[in-house]
Amino acid sequence: MKDIFKDVMGLEGVHGLLVVSNEGSVMLSKFSPDFKGEAEKLSQINWEPFTIEMGNIKDAELVYDRARFYIKKSETGFLIVIIGDNAPISMVRLNCEVLLPLLTKIQPASKRIGKILRKKLF
Amino acid sequence: MRPNVLIVDDDQTFLRLIQKDLEGFSESFNVLIAESGKSALDLLKKAYVSFVVSDLRMPGMDGFELLSNILKKFPDIPVYMMTSYDKPKTKDVVVKSGAAGYLKKPFTAIELFGEITKTLNKKAEGGSLHSVTLETFLQLIEMEQQTSTLRIVDKKEDRGGVLFFRNGELMNARVGDKQGKDAAYEILSWSNVSVSIEHDCVFQEKIIQGDLQAILLDAMRVKDELAEEIEMEEASVNGEILLDSPLTKANPESSGVKPEPAARDISSKKPETTAKVRPAKKEVELSKLSPIDTIRMKIKNSIGRRDGVLDIYPDQSWDALIDQTSNIGNIFNCGRLNVLYVNREKNEQFIIVPGEETTAISISSDSPWDRIIEALG
Numbered sequence: 001m002k003d004i005f006k007d008v009m010g011l012e013g014v015h016g017l018l019v020v021s022n023e024g025s026v027m028l029s030k031f032s033p034d035f036k037g038e039a040e041k042l043s044q045i046n047w048e049p050f051t052i053e054m055g056n057i058k059d060a061e062l063v064y065d066r067a068r069f070y071i072k073k074s075e076t077g078f079l080i081v082i083i084g085d086n087a088p089i090s091m092v093r094l095n096c097e098v099l100l101p102l103l104t105k106i107q108p109a110s111k112r113i114g115k116i117l118r119k120k121l122f
Numbered sequence: 123m124r125p126n127v128l129i130v131d132d133d134q135t136f137l138r139l140i141q142k143d144l145e146g147f148s149e150s151f152n153v154l155i156a157e158s159g160k161s162a163l164d165l166l167k168k169a170y171v172s173f174v175v176s177d178l179r180m181p182g183m184d185g186f187e188l189l190s191n192i193l194k195k196f197p198d199i200p201v202y203m204m205t206s207y208d209k210p211k212t213k214d215v216v217v218k219s220g221a222a223g224y225l226k227k228p229f230t231a232i233e234l235f236g237e238i239t240k241t242l243n244k245k246a247e248g249g250s251l252h253s254v255t256l257e258t259f260l261q262l263i264e265m266e267q268q269t270s271t272l273r274i275v276d277k278k279e280d281r282g283g284v285l286f287f288r289n290g291e292l293m294n295a296r297v298g299d300k301q302g303k304d305a306a307y308e309i310l311s312w313s314n315v316s317v318s319i320e321h322d323c324v325f326q327e328k329i330i331q332g333d334l335q336a337i338l339l340d341a342m343r344v345k346d347e348l349a350e351e352i353e354m355e356e357a358s359v360n361g362e363i364l365l366d367s368p369l370t371k372a373n374p375e376s377s378g379v380k381p382e383p384a385a386r387d388i389s390s391k392k393p394e395t396t397a398k399v400r401p402a403k404k405e406v407e408l409s410k411l412s413p414i415d416t417i418r419m420k421i422k423n424s425i426g427r428r429d430g431v432l433d434i435y436p437d438q439s440w441d442a443l444i445d446q447t448s449n450i451g452n453i454f455n456c457g458r459l460n461v462l463y464v465n466r467e468k469n470e471q472f473i474i475v476p477g478e479e480t481t482a483i484s485i486s487s488d489s490p491w492d493r494i495i496e497a498l499g
Contacts, residue, residue, distance in 0.1 A: 038453075038454045038455055041453045041454065044453050045449075045450055045453055049442075049446050050446040050447070050450065053442050053443040053446050054443070056466050056467050057464050057465065057466055057467075058465045058466065058467055059464075059465045060462060060463060060464045060465065061462070061463040061495065062447050062451070062459060062462050063459070063460050063461045063462070063463075063495055063499040064451045064456035064457045064458060064459050064460065065456065065457025065458050065460065066455070066456050066457040067451070067454065067456035067457070069447070069450075069451075069456075082454065082456075089492075090257070090258070090261075093258065094258055094261050094262065094265075097258065097262070098262070098265070
């Protein structure tokens, strides 16, 4: 499943990519090697208040001193791309637009585990 | 914008009657008329025409000559030929000449309406998009290597143009009788557009050289230069004094041009493009302004009048979102949150500037928000 993000992650300056469900659970995360250190802090974030605030927002861009977040809402949740100053933002937007329909295939970890357990048990 | 249908015939009585008959379909298209092939070509240069019906026998430029001219200069416009001199092979000859269809006189307005709608529907078989970002859409066409004819309508100025793609490559463009790169640049400079897609392309040969990305970048540059020129002209008309060129400011000696004294008579002189600058004490002046005025000035200085800003106002309702996103940024060591762009459902777009007092900038759908963010970030 992570392969669908290959094009976005392959772009210059893209540090990482997250899919956060509407309920605030991280469904998927992928980081470039140079951002691995920061990625370890992922568990410190409570995404629920963030998803509540982002409720009626289709897409957003957050510009920080040293990075930029590109956020796109899908039916499943939020696609968040963390990029540096040198990233081709229009290509990031375009690739996100393309892969957005594929996000519906991603299920929250809890549902995946449920499926595995059902397969094992029955 | 309703499509324009052009009817060409030297018979004025017929033109008057058919125009009257087609009035009943005025919700579907506008009817334009021309009494000769030459005046039809003149009209095609000026108006964005979607369909042409021409009589075959006309004095001067006949229907075949007009068809040949249209195929050359306006290859995307379907042309129907009509005649009362119907002979067994007339239809074959007409269609082989490149006409999209053939009508035998006399015909009813309903028959003509049927042919027009059938053809216009085909031209939008791939669907229509409204208020799209043209650049993003074209990149998708390129990526998916699509063959299509895109009819673009600039909703702001009520004008139209056509982009031709074959296997994802931009083959040609047309605005009026202008074709090639210039036409592409003109179309790409339009901000608020609708696009209808036809899954076909009349061009086999690539008229526009270079790849799409380079053309898009060039078009952006042309667009910016045009906006700057307009701004300069407006400033000139308003008698605004623009001094301290960036060139002369950077190194007046090396340019060989001495800066002009500030207090000279400029009433009859239009400022040169290179002589466009803001006062040197900009930073000092900015510090005296309110946050909203500062934002307004930054946007005006970097973008000009075409900024698409609808309103700028203090708005604390964004504070919770700013808190959340600032926290996330801190955890990822991204530094301070400088500015946010948000596109809400119902296409409400805002740029939010955090600060002691949060400022919201409401923007229109054709706002160059990327550049505003750059100016404020």
